[in-house]
Amino acid sequence: MNAGGRVARVLLDSALPQLDHLFDYRVPEALLEDAHPGVRVKVPLRSAGRIADGYLIEFAEGDDYEGVLSDVDAVTSPVPVLAPEVWALARRVSDRSAGTANDVVRLAVPPRAVRVEKAWLAARGVVPSGATDAASGDSGESADGFEPAAIRGYRDGRIEAAIEAGERLALQAIPRLAELPGGAWVGEWAITLAQAAARCWASARTAILVVPDYRDQDQLAAALAVFAPAHAVARVDARQSNPERYGAFLECLSAPRIVLGNRSAIYAPAENLGLIGLWDDGDPLHSEPLSPYVHARDAALVRQEQQGAALIFAGHTRSLEVQRLVELGWVHDVAPARAIVPRIIPTAQQAPTSGFAQAARIPSTAWREAKAALENGPVLVQVARPGYAPVLACQNCKQAARCNRCEGPLGLATATATPTCGWCGAIAADWVCDNCEHTQFRLVSIGAGRTAEELGRAFPGVRVVVADGEHPLLAVAAEPALVIATRGAEPVAAGGYRAILLLDGERMLARETLRVADDCLRWWSNAAVLAAPGAPTMLVGVSGSLAQTLATWQHAAYASRELADRRELRFPPAVRLASVTGATEAVAAAVADVPQGSLVDALGPAPLPDGVVRTILRFDYAHAGAVAESLRAAVIRNATSRRRVPAGKGGYRAAPTLKVRFDDPEIL
DNA sequence: AGCACGCCGACT
DNA sequence: GTCGGCGTGCTC
Numbered sequence: 001m002n003a004g005g006r007v008a009r010v011l012l013d014s015a016l017p018q019l020d021h022l023f024d025y026r027v028p029e030a031l032l033e034d035a036h037p038g039v040r041v042k043v044p045l046r047s048a049g050r051i052a053d054g055y056l057i058e059f060a061e062g063d064d065y066e067g068v069l070s071d072v073d074a075v076t077s078p079v080p081v082l083a084p085e086v087w088a089l090a091r092r093v094s095d096r097s098a099g100t101a102n103d104v105v106r107l108a109v110p111p112r113a114v115r116v117e118k119a120w121l122a123a124r125g126v127v128p129s130g131a132t133d134a135a136s137g138d139s140g141e142s143a144d145g146f147e148p149a150a151i152r153g154y155r156d157g158r159i160e161a162a163i164e165a166g167e168r169l170a171l172q173a174i175p176r177l178a179e180l181p182g183g184a185w186v187g188e189w190a191i192t193l194a195q196a197a198a199r200c201w202a203s204a205r206t207a208i209l210v211v212p213d214y215r216d217q218d219q220l221a222a223a224l225a226v227f228a229p230a231h232a233v234a235r236v237d238a239r240q241s242n243p244e245r246y247g248a249f250l251e252c253l254s255a256p257r258i259v260l261g262n263r264s265a266i267y268a269p270a271e272n273l274g275l276i277g278l279w280d281d282g283d284p285l286h287s288e289p290l291s292p293y294v295h296a297r298d299a300a301l302v303r304q305e306q307q308g309a310a311l312i313f314a315g316h317t318r319s320l321e322v323q324r325l326v327e328l329g330w331v332h333d334v335a336p337a338r339a340i341v342p343r344i345i346p347t348a349q350q351a352p353t354s355g356f357a358q359a360a361r362i363p364s365t366a367w368r369e370a371k372a373a374l375e376n377g378p379v380l381v382q383v384a385r386p387g388y389a390p391v392l393a394c395q396n397c398k399q400a401a402r403c404n405r406c407e408g409p410l411g412l413a414t415a416t417a418t419p420t421c422g423w424c425g426a427i428a429a430d431w432v433c434d435n436c437e438h439t440q441f442r443l444v445s446i447g448a449g450r451t452a453e454e455l456g457r458a459f460p461g462v463r464v465v466v467a468d469g470e471h472p473l474l475a476v477a478a479e480p481a482l483v484i485a486t487r488g489a490e491p492v493a494a495g496g497y498r499a500i501l502l503l504d505g506e507r508m509l510a511r512e513t514l515r516v517a518d519d520c521l522r523w524w525s526n527a528a529v530l531a532a533p534g535a536p537t538m539l540v541g542v543s544g545s546l547a548q549t550l551a552t553w554q555h556a557a558y559a560s561r562e563l564a565d566r567r568e569l570r571f572p573p574a575v576r577l578a579s580v581t582g583a584t585e586a587v588a589a590a591v592a593d594v595p596q597g598s599l600v601d602a603l604g605p606a607p608l609p610d611g612v613v614r615t616i617l618r619f620d621y622a623h624a625g626a627v628a629e630s631l632r633a634a635v636i637r638n639a640t641s642r643r644r645v646p647a648g649k650g651g652y653r654a655a656p657t658l659k660v661r662f663d664d665p666e667i668l
Numbered sequence: 669a670g671c672a673c674g675c676c677g678a679c680t
Numbered sequence: 681g682t683c684g685g686c687g688t689g690c691t692c
Contacts, residue, residue, distance in 0.1 A: 010692080016669065023692040046671070046691040065692055640689075 007060040008035060008072055010043055011082075013053040013102060017636045020100040022057055024065040025072045035072065038080030038087070040112070042073040055082040055105070078126075079117060081109050083253070083269040089303050090267070096302070096624070098578070098631040098660040099292025107288070108267035113246040120250045141231055141255045148198040149227055153188065155337050163200050163275055163310045168331040170322045171314040175342050175529045175553065177496045180226050185475070185494050186219040187529055189314055193277045194223035196312060197258045201232050205274025205309075206256040210265050210296050212283035214239060218474055219492065220260055220279070228258055236261030236268060263288055263296040266303065273309040276300045282319035282522050284665050293661045297321060316525045316555070320518065320566065321573045323559035333556060342528040344537045345369075346547035360458040366501055366538040367458065373499030373535065374462055378481045380497040381455055382527045384504035385468070385486055392419055396438035404431060410441070452484045467491050487523035496532030505542035514571060514668045517546055521558065524550055572663065575600055576624050578631060579667060581614045582638065582658035590634035590658060591615050598623035612656050616667060624662075631660045 009022040025043050027035050035041070037058050045052040051073055082105060090104035151159045153174045162169050173189035180186060197207035211217045217237070224233050234248045234257040252259055252269045259268040263286050266276070278286070278300050286296040297313070304311040313322045313331065325331040347366050357367035370379050392401040392410045401410040401419070403426055410419040410428050419428045419441070432439055456464040459482055467473035467485040476483055478494040485491065487508065508520050520542075528537040528550070539547055549558040567574040580587050584605060591602050594617065604615035619627050638658040 007692095012691090014669080016691095019669095019691070025692060043692080050670075050691090052691090067692065069692060 005029065005071075006032065006035075007069065008041070009057050009060050010041060010054040010072070011057050011087075011101060011105070012043070012045065013055070013105075015100065015102060017100055017632075017639045020094075020102065020636070023054075024060055024069055026069045028071050031072055031075050034075040034078040036078070036080050037084060038082045039078060040076035040081060042076055044070045044073055055087075055109075057082070057087055077112065077117060079121070079250070079253070081112075081249075081253070081269075083271060085271060085273070085303075085307055086267055086269055088306055089299070092302050092306070093294050093299050094292055095632065096298075096628050097292035097294055097662045098628045098635060099294075103291050104267065104294070107264040107290075108269075110245040110249050111242050113243040116243045116247045117250065120247070120254075124254065143202045143204055143232070143256075146198075146202050146229060146232075148202040149195055151192060151195040151199065153192065153336050153338075154334065158334060159192075159196055159312075160199055162312070162332075162334075163196060166304075166308045166310050168304060168311040168325070169313065170318065170326050170331045170333050170556075171312050172318075172333070172335045172556070173314050173316050173529075174336045175316055175340055175525070176533065177492065177530065179495075180222055182222070182226065184222045185492050185496075186223050187492070189279065189316070190216075190219040190223040191227070193220060193279060193312070193314060194227045196275060196277060197224065198228040198232075200274035200310070201228060201256060201258050203274065204256050205272045206252070206259060206268075206270035207275040207277065208259045208265055208268055208270060208273065209277045209279070210261065210263060210286070210300070211279045212262065212285035213488075214262075215472075215474055215489075216279055217260060217262065224258060224260065233258045233260060234268075235259075236265040238262050266296045266299045270307075273303070273307045275310045275312065276304060277312045277314060280315045280317075280522070280526070281313050281322060282315060282317060282518060284519075287665055291659070291661075293664065295663065295665075298663075301325075315522075316529055317518070317522045318555045318559040320559050320563045323556065323563050324573055326556070327560070327563070339553075341553040342531055342537055343534055344528055344539060344551045344553075346539045346543055346551055348541065348543055356458045356460065360454045362458055362501070362503070363540055366540055369536055369538060370499045370501055371459065373497075374459060374480050374482065376480070377478050377495065377498040377532070378476050378483050378493045380490055380493070380500045380527065380530060381482060381484045382487055382490060382500065382502045382504070382523070383455075383484060384507045392441045394433040394436060394438050395440040395442045396433065396436050401428070401431065401441045402434060403428065404434075455482065455484055465491075485527075487527070490527050490530055492530060493532075496535060497530055498532055498535050500527060500531050500535070500537040502527060502537065502539045502542075505539055509542065509546075513666070515665065518559075518562065521546060521549060521555070525553075525555070570600055570618060571668065575618050575620055576627075576663060577667060578617045578619070578627060578660055578662045579614055579664055580617065580631065580634075580658065580660055581608065581612055581656075583611075583655050584613050586634075586638050586655065586658045587613050587615050590631060590638070590660075591617065593634055594630045595623075595626050598626045610656070628662070634658060635660060 005026040008025050008027045010025055012019050035056055037056055039056050041054050041056050042051050043054050086108050090101045094101045094104050176188050177185050178188045178191055193209055197209055200207040234251045236248055256272055259265050281297045288294050326333050347363050357364050373379050452464055452466050463481040465481050465483045467489050473491040476491045476493045502524050531537050580590050587605055598619055600618040602615050602617050605613035608614050635658050
């Protein structure tokens with residue numbers, strides 16, 4: 001019945017789980033020339049006049065659809081933006097996380113920018129309405145004549161061989177700074193990854209480098225500028241405008257590249273993929289905050305299997321997830337040729353003797369070291385939260401001021417503004433103290449908190465520089481200055497810091513999450529690497545095995561011990577988790593449908609705000625496929641028969657959607 | 669999401 | 681008889 005025309009299978013650009021499969025359409029004769037797999041198309045949906053966007057995925061062999069097919073309405077653009085390998089990745093990644101392929105495709109394919117696309121097509125010698133000619137264009141973009149540098153610091157040829165063989169590595173980064181020929185200073189890790197990527201690109205294959213944030217990205221970009229030609233590098237930047245993003249994306253489509261970007265770069269088109277490099281996979285920024293919440297590490301593992309590229313997890317610390325893969329033999333541990341250990345001095349919290357040190361509650365030994373180091377150059381002070389933002393407290397009884405509506409913490413956006421609640425946003429205009437009913441508050445510094453002002457007072461006459469989320473700073477000069485930075489926001493100092501103080505260790509460890517120790521170790525280690533050769537890093541107020549691990553730089557051993565503990569407790573990443581959130585009955589039904597025997601247990605349902613409940617499922621890796629499959633079916637069922645739910649006063653509202661999230665790092 | 673289909677109460 | 685209310689289900 002569908003004879004006379006090819007049948008195209010189309011993925012609709014829709015967020016609806018029930019539409020997350022391929023739809024068959026006939027391709028009219030006139031569109032055949034442009035209708036290639038991967039192009040954007042417009043197709044009718046249900047009734048004529050309603051047109052949906054989609055991607056042409058493939059041409060169907062037999063017609064497995066019984067009904068009458070509609071015609072593809074139009075080919076939006078002849079550019080095959082959804083490459084076959086990216087489609088395969090999106091499908092598998094979304095299936096494994098009970099999400100929709102579209103959620104992943106949206107990360108993989110940037111919005112179209114028509115002007116950019118026209119310029120790109122013209123440069124490739126393609127007439128806009130004509131067929132793409134993949135063999136043309138790209139003059140001057142090949143790696144011919146490019147000689148990559150040897151990858152330094154590891155056993156000769158070790159990493160080169162891994163790239164050649166498509167091996168999976170857990171690479172222990174070399175913990176020191178290095179100066180690039182241009183005079184910029186970067187972590188040695190950036191040079192290693194840049195050299196590895198250049199090596200891969202030299203053999204006409206794409207290398208994808210994924211970093212957690214723009215600060216790491218800038219270091220790696222600086223290293224790539226030295227070790228690879230500029231035209232080899234395509235940056236996928238969170239700060240790019242849409243046209244810029246689309247331009248970089250099209251570059252990846254035209255020839256092998258070195259793709260550098262944040263977590264979504266893992267989905268960049270790369271027909272001939274030779275290497276995936278993932279820096280600092282323990283950083284939670286690698287975890288996608290949107291459905292289906294996939295971690296770049298997991299997407300990288302899937303892609304590596306599908307395309308057979310080499311995969312390098314590089315870091316100063318070892319995530320428990322990667323350690324697990326090492327212990328399974330799936331990933332191979334590689335250490336630097338020569339052990340380099342930053343000089344780390346655990347300093348117990350002791351009574352400061354100096355008046356200056358007392359002002360900022362810095363142990364006197366640490367204060368003396370820092371004071372001496374400040375004669376020669378910059379000193380880094382890592383704090384949990386710097387700046388001048390102390391908390392509000394009751395003027396009378398000193399109790400911390402809390403929102404009278406929701407008990408959230410009150411804060412000041414600016415020095416003169418009326419305080420607002422950090423949770424509900426309510427303006428605390430007529431605030432009354434819970435405790436003593438006083439109505440006036442004042443700013444006070446809380447217990448362990450230290451302000452830049454206090455720290456500055458501890459080192460009189462020294463220039464103070466603050467670096468945090470609100471005052472981002474990538475680099476500082478080699479001149480004396482006290483650099484106060486939040487964990488994760490430390491600038492790189494030319495030549496390295498002459499001393500580093502890790503001040504708020506105790507406070508950071510006070511967070512009650514399962515992974516707090518791993519996170520702290522990562523924050524401290526990444527900061528310690530910023531020290532000049534031999535310069536001391538003082539870990540204040542923390543002792544025990546964590547301090548020992550940092551001082552001896554035995555990160556793999558730490559991860560191994562910690563993972564053994566998790567196995568005993570059946571906590572992640574020894575097991576996997578999935579949270580199911582939604583209406584009580586929907587969650588219960590979804591959990592009940594998970595195949596018998598695939599779960600370790602189900603925790604919950606626990607009530608959450610907005611009348612939804614959450615159940616946490618624990619299961620072994622071996623059963624993850626079955627769990628995901630059944631949860632995905634539950635999500636589709638829930639979306640299809642979306643009942644209404646009573647909402648007070650006899651009214652009705654739409655039932656909440658059923659949400660599934662695998663391996664939420666914030667849970668537990 | 670939209671939009672059509674369908675099966676019970678008040679109307680010319 | 682039939683107009684239209686919204687619950688239910690489907691989209692190639």
